[in-house]
Amino acid sequence: MNNEELIFSRKDQHLIFAVKEKVESTATTMLEDVKFVHQTILDYDFxxxxxxxxxxxxxxxxxxxxxxxxxxTPLSGKINSMLAELAEEFHIPIGVGSQRAGLKDPSAADTFRVVKEKAPDVPRIANIGASQVSMGLSVGDAEKLIEMIDADVLAVHLNPLQEVLQPEGEPVFRSFLAGLEKLVSSVSVPVILKQTGEGFARESARKLVGIGIKGIDVGGLGGTSFAVIEGLRARLMGLDVLEEIARDFADWGVPTAASILEVRSVFPDILLIATGGVRNGVEVAKVIRLGADFAGMALPVIRSVYHGGVPGGRRFLDKTLKELRIAVYLVGGKDLKDLKKAPIIVTGKLKDWIIQRELIIRSE
Structure with missing residues (x-):
């Protein structure tokens, strides 16, 4: 099997495992430790x-x-088509998975291009791995990624845990910061960094100061675990030791709620996206209140279209966005500015994390 075939088979395995198996971390996002203070006298109509x-x-x-x-892959192309249709309908941004395969094969590129065809009027986020940047991704290839979906933003995803757990992984990051700085200064769109389930600590955020990135997706612990997924792949391949190692790292990382506060302690104004275990509109409201500008969802939306097509995805997003609006209303607000200064109570493990890491929650 050549490198391109490995990429394709791995991507379909990731997708099938994600929609059919239990691939979420047993560790929580810590969002359960955030409580809104309900306001019963309201100044607005819903x-x-x-x-x-x-x-x-x-x-x-x-x-x-x-x-x-x-x-x-063909299967993931069908998923991307449905997701893009929903992004256009709800007029919200959409990202794609790693486009590395699209640089190698025109048919693979088509599975990404469908996003610009189905979602022409919303922001689109291109995607490539930090390993590729570290190994010398050219500006020309980066621009091909951007052109592939007519992207407004380029995301560079960080997945060191996944790379070390993949039999075919490329945990090569020595030259990453130098490569990232070159990329940021050369490409035609803003560059953001995207974690993929391991979260973000302030020590890592500090290394990015001065690089010129325009956004961070914290990709926190508590949602999809690629350690779990790679463990399932290892079992399929008969790699018992690797499966055991993956299992031991299934809960490794910085939870989503903590990741938001960690990054905000370094970058108070950067555009911040909170993915990682956000599963409903109340949790969207919570990450916004903690300091994120956007919530991100992958697994629940993918599962909804895989099992229910566009109607299933529409139902899920309708529910999620109505829950968000209800949450804004019940904290006494009428917009996101009001939500960001709503009173909250923080308890449990998140409170402990905040105290030990000397973090603060801003009220805007």
Whole structure:
């Protein structure tokens, strides 16, 4: 099996495992430790609640990104097509999975191009791995990724845990920061960094100061675990030791709620997306209140279209966005600015994390 065939088979395995198996971390996001203080005397009608916002200069209807997780194979192309249709309908940003395969094969590129065809009027986020940047991704190839979906933003995804657990992984990051700085200064769109389930600590965020990135997706612990997925792949391949190692790292990382506060302690104003175990509109409201500008969802939206097509995805997003609007309303607000200064109580493990790491929660 050549390198291209390995990439394709791995991507379909990732997708099938994600939609059919238990692939979420048993560790939590810590969002359960965030409680809104309900306001019973309200100054607005529910119809006045407006959760629209800006994403890199584009007005969107809600602070929700359909996050990149798939692409490169016929099956994932069908998923991307449905996700893009939903992004266009709800007028929210959409990302794709790693486009590395699209640089190698025209048919793989088509599984990403469908996103610009089905979602021409919303922000689109291209995606490539940090390993590829570290190994010298050319500016020309980066621009091909951007052109492939006519992207407004380029995400560079960070997945060191997954890379060390993959039999065919490339845990090569020595030259990453130098490569990232070159990329940021050369490509035609803003560059953001995207974690993939391991979260973000402030020590890592500090290394990015001065690089010029325009956003961070914290990709926190508590949602899809690629350690779990790689463990399932290892079992399929008969790699018992690797399966055991993957199992031991299934709960490794910085939880999503903590990741938001960690990054905000270094970058108070950067565009911040919170993915990682966000599963409903109340949790979208919580990550916004903690300091994120957007929530991101991948697995629950992918599962909804895989099992229910576009109607299934529509039902899920309708529910999620109505829950967000209800949450804004019940904290006494009518927009996201009000949500970001709503009173909250923080308890449990997140409170412990905040104290030990000397973090703060801002009220805007």
């Amino acid at each position: 119809s006045e609640v407006d959760v629209s916002t800006q994403f890199f200069g584009h007005k969107v209807n809600a602070p929700l990104v359909i996050s990149g997780m798939t692409g490169g």
